[in-house]
Amino acid sequence: MASKTVTRALRSSSRQAMTAVKRPITQRSLTTAALLTAASRPAVARSTARIAVPAIQSRGLKTIDFAGVKEDVYERSDWPREKLLEYFKNDTLALIGYGSQGHGQGLNLRDNGLNVIVGVRKNGASWKEAIEDGWVPGKNLFEIDEAINKGTIVMNLLSDAAQSETWPSIKPLITKGKTLYFSHGFSPVFKDLTKVEVPTDVDVILVAPKGSGRTVRSLFKEGRGINSSIAIFQDVTGKAEEKAVALGVAVGSGYLYKTTFEKEVYSDLYGERGCLMGGIHGMFLAQYEVLRENGHSPSEAFNETVEEATQSLYPLIGKNGMDWMYEACSTTARRGAIDWSSKFKDSLKPVFEELYDSVKTGKETQRSLEFNSQKDYRAKYEQEMQEIRDLEIWRAGKAVRSLRPENN
Numbered sequence: 299m300a301s302k303t304v305t306r307a308l309r310s311s312s313r314q315a316m317t318a319v320k321r322p323i324t325q326r327s328l329t330t331a332a333l334l335t336a337a338s339r340p341a342v343a344r345s346t347a348r349i350a351v352p353a354i355q356s357r358g359l360k361t362i363d364f365a366g367v368k369e370d371v372y373e374r375s376d377w378p379r380e381k382l383l384e385y386f387k388n389d390t391l392a393l394i395g396y397g398s399q400g401h402g403q404g405l406n407l408r409d410n411g412l413n414v415i416v417g418v419r420k421n422g423a424s425w426k427e428a429i430e431d432g433w434v435p436g437k438n439l440f441e442i443d444e445a446i447n448k449g450t451i452v453m454n455l456l457s458d459a460a461q462s463e464t465w466p467s468i469k470p471l472i473t474k475g476k477t478l479y480f481s482h483g484f485s486p487v488f489k490d491l492t493k494v495e496v497p498t499d500v501d502v503i504l505v506a507p508k509g510s511g512r513t514v515r516s517l518f519k520e521g522r523g524i525n526s527s528i529a530i531f532q533d534v535t536g537k538a539e540e541k542a543v544a545l546g547v548a549v550g551s552g553y554l555y556k557t558t559f560e561k562e563v564y565s566d567l568y569g570e571r572g573c574l575m576g577g578i579h580g581m582f583l584a585q586y587e588v589l590r591e592n593g594h595s596p597s598e599a600f601n602e603t604v605e606e607a608t609q610s611l612y613p614l615i616g617k618n619g620m621d622w623m624y625e626a627c628s629t630t631a632r633r634g635a636i637d638w639s640s641k642f643k644d645s646l647k648p649v650f651e652e653l654y655d656s657v658k659t660g661k662e663t664q665r666s667l668e669f670n671s672q673k674d675y676r677a678k679y680e681q682e683m684q685e686i687r688d689l690e691i692w693r694a695g696k697a698v699r700s701l702r703p704e705n706n
């Protein structure tokens with residue numbers, strides 16, 4: 299149904315774009331409009347050695363109606379750069395760990411002009427990467443304990459397994475007056491398993507970007523901001539929320555959605571095991587295998603399972619929603635898809651219930667900690683990755699991708 303769908307979808311898309319102008323602005327179009335405005339503005343003159351710091355546009359949203367439920371959403375216009383610099387003028391932000399998030403958040407903080415230092419294991423992969431990114435040993439790059447000692451705000455961006463492993467040596471350094479920051483609720487929420495029992499006399503806050511650290515960085519460089527969750531685990535100063543919002547903006551967030559540590563970690567672990575990766579991979583495999591068992595060629599099975607989904611339909615669903623997608627496809631596709639979606643929902647819902655339960659009870663955390671703290675966890679992952687790479691579906695996919703117009 300590919301070509302039919304796309305042609306109709308595109309036609310309908312431009313129709314919709316024209317009618318959207320006449321409609322009152324919804325929360326969704328406000329977000330989009332704001333981002334477009336941000337992207338189209340020129341960068342301000344203020345710059346650092348690395349990049350021209352992008353303009354921060356003004357937006358005034360606070361409480362947004364999400365399908366009838368009102369939620370607080372902070373946005374960065376309340377925190378222009380001058381205010382951030384003033385707010386954090388006496389702070390040293392000690393960013394511990396320089397993986398995906400450390401890299402993105404650290405460089406954004408530095409480009410925003412804040413006093414940020416990095417703490418990682420000397421001569422590890424992250425140490426070398428930090429030097430390549432311009433962090434200087436002894437100046438703003440230190441070993442973990444030294445960085446924590448120098449910091450007033452300790453941003454724990456080690457991998458989740460490493461946060462648990464290193465906690466006995468880190469905890470005594472988080473002294474009264476410091477702030478402890480996470481980008482995932484994992485360690486404190488599952489403290490019975492991780493043993494990350496936070497000190498009772500410090501603010502404990504969370505800013506969790508809804509995307510990889512690379513995206514945190516690339517959106518910042520484009521003058522846009524990533525959506526992030528913020529949450530407070532412990533507020534001893536009465537300023538924890540304010541600090542979380544300010545830090546969220548400083549690391550490169552555009553909109554900050556208020557949640558709790560528990561909800562952040564439950565939804566995150568659930569989502570990545572479900573529709574974001576695990577569930578969708580399972581569905582791809584099941585559909586592909588049945589097509590192959592019924593005599594379809596690898597290319598046909600792949601095109602009808604993955605290629606059309608990722609290249610045509612999913613981006614349109616992302617842009618316009620599922621209701622729009624149904625309307626944009628043929629009546630044949632629409633009839634069958636609506637009928638079968640309830641069958642899939644009914645059979646999958648118990649699996650999702652089991653998954654949520656497994657997350658909430660800590661079973662997923664235990665599995666993750668046990669697996670990812672093994673000495674040979676990288677080698678074990680590599681073996682699993684090779685098995686996935688070797689699956690016919692992904693080998694067929696490689697050939698299909700090579701035939702995309704942009705690759706010729």
Ligand SMILES: NC(=O)c1ccc[n+]([C@@H]2O[C@H](COP(=O)([O-])OP(=O)(O)OC[C@H]3O[C@@H](n4cnc5c(N)ncnc54)[C@H](OP(=O)(O)O)[C@@H]3O)[C@@H](O)[C@H]2O)c1
Pocket residue numbers: 394395396397398399400418419422423424425454455456457458460463464481482484506507508509510511
């Ligand atoms: N990645 C994402 O997309 C994402 C998105 C939102 C939130 N988060 C959260 O952000 C936090 C950081 O995640 P990440 O993905 O950026 O982490 P990551 O890429 O896995 O970072 C690993 C860092 O931990 C260090 N590390 C690993 N084992 C260590 C040990 N035993 N002792 C000392 N350091 C150790 C590594 O240093 P070496 O190089 O020296 O090994 C590296 O700097 C996590 O809480 C995660 O859940 C991640």
